[in-house]
Amino acid sequence: METIFSEKHRLRNSKTELFGGELVEPFERPSRAEYIIDRVRAVNLGPVSEPDDFGMDPILAIHDKGFIDFLLTAWTDWQAEGFKGEAMPTVWPARRMSTHIPNHIEGRLGYYALACETTISDGTWEAAYAAAQVALTGAERVSAGAPAAFALCRPPGHHAAIDMYGGYCFVNNAAVAAQHLLDKGAKRIAVLDVDFHHGNGTQDIFDARDDVLFVSLHGDPMDAFPHFLGHADETGTGKGESFTINYPLPPNTDFATWRAALAKALVHIKDYAPDALIVSLGVDTFETDPISFFKLQSEDFSTYGADIAGLGLPTLFVMEGGYDIEEIGINTVNVLQGFEQANGGR
Amino acid sequence: METIFSEKHRLRNSKTELFGGELVEPFERPSRAEYIIDRVRAVNLGPVSEPDDFGMDPILAIHDKGFIDFLLTAWTDWQAEGFKGEAMPTVWPARRMSTHIPNHIEGRLGYYALACETTISDGTWEAAYAAAQVALTGAERVSAGAPAAFALCRPPGHHAAIDMYGGYCFVNNAAVAAQHLLDKGAKRIAVLDVDFHHGNGTQDIFDARDDVLFVSLHGDPMDAFPHFLGHADETGTGKGESFTINYPLPPNTDFATWRAALAKALVHIKDYAPDALIVSLGVDTFETDPISFFKLQSEDFSTYGADIAGLGLPTLFVMEGGYDIEEIGINTVNVLQGFEQANGGR
Ligand SMILES: [Zn+2]
Ligand SMILES: [Zn+2]
Numbered sequence: 001m002e003t004i005f006s007e008k009h010r011l012r013n014s015k016t017e018l019f020g021g022e023l024v025e026p027f028e029r030p031s032r033a034e035y036i037i038d039r040v041r042a043v044n045l046g047p048v049s050e051p052d053d054f055g056m057d058p059i060l061a062i063h064d065k066g067f068i069d070f071l072l073t074a075w076t077d078w079q080a081e082g083f084k085g086e087a088m089p090t091v092w093p094a095r096r097m098s099t100h101i102p103n104h105i106e107g108r109l110g111y112y113a114l115a116c117e118t119t120i121s122d123g124t125w126e127a128a129y130a131a132a133q134v135a136l137t138g139a140e141r142v143s144a145g146a147p148a149a150f151a152l153c154r155p156p157g158h159h160a161a162i163d164m165y166g167g168y169c170f171v172n173n174a175a176v177a178a179q180h181l182l183d184k185g186a187k188r189i190a191v192l193d194v195d196f197h198h199g200n201g202t203q204d205i206f207d208a209r210d211d212v213l214f215v216s217l218h219g220d221p222m223d224a225f226p227h228f229l230g231h232a233d234e235t236g237t238g239k240g241e242s243f244t245i246n247y248p249l250p251p252n253t254d255f256a257t258w259r260a261a262l263a264k265a266l267v268h269i270k271d272y273a274p275d276a277l278i279v280s281l282g283v284d285t286f287e288t289d290p291i292s293f294f295k296l297q298s299e300d301f302s303t304y305g306a307d308i309a310g311l312g313l314p315t316l317f318v319m320e321g322g323y324d325i326e327e328i329g330i331n332t333v334n335v336l337q338g339f340e341q342a343n344g345g346r
Numbered sequence: 347m348e349t350i351f352s353e354k355h356r357l358r359n360s361k362t363e364l365f366g367g368e369l370v371e372p373f374e375r376p377s378r379a380e381y382i383i384d385r386v387r388a389v390n391l392g393p394v395s396e397p398d399d400f401g402m403d404p405i406l407a408i409h410d411k412g413f414i415d416f417l418l419t420a421w422t423d424w425q426a427e428g429f430k431g432e433a434m435p436t437v438w439p440a441r442r443m444s445t446h447i448p449n450h451i452e453g454r455l456g457y458y459a460l461a462c463e464t465t466i467s468d469g470t471w472e473a474a475y476a477a478a479q480v481a482l483t484g485a486e487r488v489s490a491g492a493p494a495a496f497a498l499c500r501p502p503g504h505h506a507a508i509d510m511y512g513g514y515c516f517v518n519n520a521a522v523a524a525q526h527l528l529d530k531g532a533k534r535i536a537v538l539d540v541d542f543h544h545g546n547g548t549q550d551i552f553d554a555r556d557d558v559l560f561v562s563l564h565g566d567p568m569d570a571f572p573h574f575l576g577h578a579d580e581t582g583t584g585k586g587e588s589f590t591i592n593y594p595l596p597p598n599t600d601f602a603t604w605r606a607a608l609a610k611a612l613v614h615i616k617d618y619a620p621d622a623l624i625v626s627l628g629v630d631t632f633e634t635d636p637i638s639f640f641k642l643q644s645e646d647f648s649t650y651g652a653d654i655a656g657l658g659l660p661t662l663f664v665m666e667g668g669y670d671i672e673e674i675g676i677n678t679v680n681v682l683q684g685f686e687q688a689n690g691g692r
Contacts, residue, residue: 016367021424021431021465023369078367085367090571092438094460094510096550097574098567099441107573114440116462119367164440204442221444225436227453228443 001046001148001340004137008130009033009154011123016086018117023085026119027291027323028168033154036319039329040152045336051130051137054180059132061183062175062205064163066101070112071128071170074120077105086119114159114200115166115226128155128170135173136180138316142276143184147343148315150336151177156320158199158280159226167197167226174280174318175205178212181316186275190215192265192308195282195320196292198230198246202280208240213272215265216280217258219293220248243272251293255300258285262304270311277313282321283331289324301331305338315339347392347494347686350483354476355379355500357469362432364463369431372465373637373669374514379500382665385675386498391682397476397483400526405478407529408521408551410509412447416458417474417516420466423451432465460505460546461512461572474501474516481519482526484662488622489530493689494661496682497523502666504545504626505572513543513572520626520664521551524558527662532621536561538611538654541628541666542638544576544592548626554586559618561611562626563604565639566594589618597639601646604631608650616657623659628666629677635670647677651684661685 010030017026040048060068078087081104089109093099101111109120131153138151157174159167178189191206193199193216206212214236221230236244245268247261269277283301285294308315317336322328356376363372386394406414424433427450435455439445447457455466477499484497503520505513524535537552539545539562552558560582567576582590591614593607615623629647631640654661663682668674 018364018434018436018462020427020429021362021434022429081366083366083368088364088367090364090463091461091512091573092440093574094438094507094512095445096507096553097460097546097572098577098580099574100568100577102573103568104570104573106571107568110573114443115437116364117436161440161442166437166440200443207442222446222449222453224450225452226443227437227448227450227456228439228445231444231446234444 001150001336002141002146003040003045003048003150003152004051004134005037005048005152006051006130006134009127012127012155013123014086014119014121016119018088028155031325032322032328033152035325035329036152036332039333043333043337045333051133052140053133054136058136058176058180059171061179062172067112067163070108071125074105074109075122075124081105086121088119089113089116112164113166114161114164118166118168124170131155131157131173132171132176135177135318139177139180142314142316143181148339150317151319153319158193158195158202158320160201161204169201172201172205174278175202177316177318178278181276182211187211188272188274189276189278190269190272190274191278191280192269193280195280196284196289196294197225197282197321199280200226200229203229203234203244206240207236207244208238210239210243213243213269213274215245215268217247217249217261217265220250223251224293252295254295255297258294258296259304262307266307266311274313277311277315279308279315279317280320281317281332281335283328284321284323286324286327286331291323298327298330298334301334302338305335306342309339309342347496347682348487348492349386349391349394349496349498350397350480351383351394351498352397352476352480355473358473358501359469360432360465360467362465364434374501377671378668378674379498381671381675382498382678385679389679389683391679397479398486399479400482404482404522404526405517407525408518413458413509416454417471420451420455421468421470427451432467434465435459435462458510459512460507460510464512464514470516477501477503477519478517478522481523481664484664485523485526488660488662489527494685496663497665499665504539504541504548504666506547507550515547518547518551520624521548523662523664524624527622528557533557534618534620535622535624536615536618536620537624537626538615539626541626542630542635542640543571543628543667545626546572546575549575549580549590552586553582553590554584556585556589559589559615559620561591561614563593563595563607563611566596569597570639598641600641601643604640604642605650608653612653612657620659623657623661625654625661625663626666627663627678627681629668629674632670632673632677637669644673644676644680647680648684651681652688655685655688
């Protein structure tokens with residue numbers, strides 16, 4: 001399996017994350033991608049390629065232009081105010097408040113954020129842009145006939161909504177890739193989100209559409225970030241009704257329970273008969289992940305990679321979360337190898 | 347003029363505020379109230395009294411019970427999770443997200459907050475409760491015939507909405523006092539909010555009501571906290587239509603401009619013919635306030651105190667913001683003395 005990867009991920013290197021009322025070193029840090037690419041190389045998963053540059057259009061096909069314009073200048077605008085820390089919102093358009101977009105950078109941060117743990121700092125946009133190009137290049141490979149590809153995106157993307165960032169995500173890489181596959185001729189794309197956290201951004205983007213099926217297994221939002229999306233009763237709206245499927249799972253969910261939910265998810269995907277599958281691949285379902293509460297073990301990742309291969313679909317894996325950093329390479333590549341081996345080594 | 351004051355304000359003594367991407371010493375700190383009470387005593391403004399205890403009912407007459415229940419246990423629930431800092435939300439129900447109330451304290455913080463600069467820590471609820479009793483006691487005095495009273499509340503209250511805290515505010519002291527005056531027989535109450543920041547909480551609480559007129563002069567939310575309420579086109583809803591009046595003013599507004607807006611506000615209040623006036627008294631309009639952008643000077647506070655006295659209404663002053671701490675006592679008491687002197691020393 002070919003891996004698409006850009007060293008530009010290192011430009012996303014914020015120093016602070018708001019966690020437990022303190023500013024800590026971010027869980028989402030450059031070493032995550034380094035551990036993954038090292039493992040990819042160590043096991044000879046396949047070639048590692050630089051992304052092509054598809055420009056801004058595929059990003060603007062998914063995200064609000066005002067939001068992207070905000071991301072382009074947020075760090076500069078923040079610095080111009082003389083603030084000493086990294087850019088973080090402190091107030092947002094809460095219930096019954098106005099949705100006029102403020103002028104001041106503090107107001108715009110609140111308008112375009114859905115979470116404040118994630119800072120914006122120097123290089124954030126450049127890395128997010130590069131990650132989207134990684135996903136697009138992976139989609140291009142699958143569109144061109146590759147049975148599978150791995151878009152080693154960093155920063156991740158699945159929390160990024162039409163016009164909001166948060167949860168370490170700025171541009172929704174999986175969504176950008178899905179749209180690219182459609183634009184290249186696919187009629188239906190399924191996105192299977194196996195990250196521990198609900199892919200609220202991806203759900204938001206495709207909520208009212210029937211050409212992308214969004215299926216997610218995740219920590220119940222009553223107990224887990226992002227807390228405000230991912231309930232089982234969210235099934236899509238309008239034309240998208242029944243094309244969103246959520247499997248919220250409780251604290252301490254083990255692999256047997258998780259795999260049973262995956263089996264149901266795979267049936268839905270099979271019934272949808274998509275032209276290709278995108279897997280939002282987060283490995284924060286791992287038992288020792290520091291910010292999650294599922295109990296998967298390393299060999300379980302191989303097992304479910306094989307389960308996914310059973311669909312027999314052209315598949316693009318798009319990297320999302322995973323914060324037990326020393327194990328992230330093993331767990332991620334276990335999914336990819338499990339998939340490939342079940343797929344007859346294609 | 348009698349001042350109502352409780353030393354319990356000191357229980358609100360958080361160590362951190364999120365500002366400019368850093369955790370800093372809070373602008374809203376105990377010394378604020380100390381400077382004010384010292385000045386009250388230094389100029390012999392009048393007697394200083396402890397509040398009576400009106401219990402929880404007047405607070406629950408204004409705020410959502412789930413919100414108050416949350417405030418009662420938030421700090422304990424947060425500590426139980428093992429977090430090391432003070433309680434702060436990191437994610438909230440943003441646009442198009444669900445408003446199910448999560449179980450986890452991080453989710454509940456986001457649900458019940460409208461801003462994240464304001465931490466919850468040990469003693470926060472006890473101080474907020476005491477501040478509400480200070481306001482209620484002041485309302486009781488005015489209801490009993492006092493021409494004026496000063497409720498030296500801390501923490502402040504005007505950003506606290508029906509079911510959300512933020513902007514250093516937890517219980518809306520002015521709103522609790524307004525309701526108490528109504529319950530004691532007043533037919534109409536006017537709330538004049540002269541704090542630099544828009545009183546979004548007070549507006550939210552009385553948005554659909556015609557028995558409380560809310561009039562606010564403040565930094566334009568396009569440029570100033572709370573950024574998402576306080577526009578001139580917000581005029582109340584339903585039965586409350588035309589009973590909300592906002593005067594957003596631009597950066598560097600001087601006293602002449604501010605006073606012209608106040609004159610208009612006072613005409614609206616006079617036309618409303620309320621039985622009593624509540625002044626949400628913030629002095630962060632001062633020229634050297636560290637988080638605001640109006641340019642009032644100390645003598646201007648005396649002048650506008652006299653302007654307000656021109657209404658000839660029984661008046662309860664409820665302390666809100668003001669962060670140039672060494673000047674806060676002088677500026678606050680200037681308003682009260684300006685009012686009293688114009689009122690013939692009553
Ligand atoms: Zn995740
Ligand atoms: Zn203020």
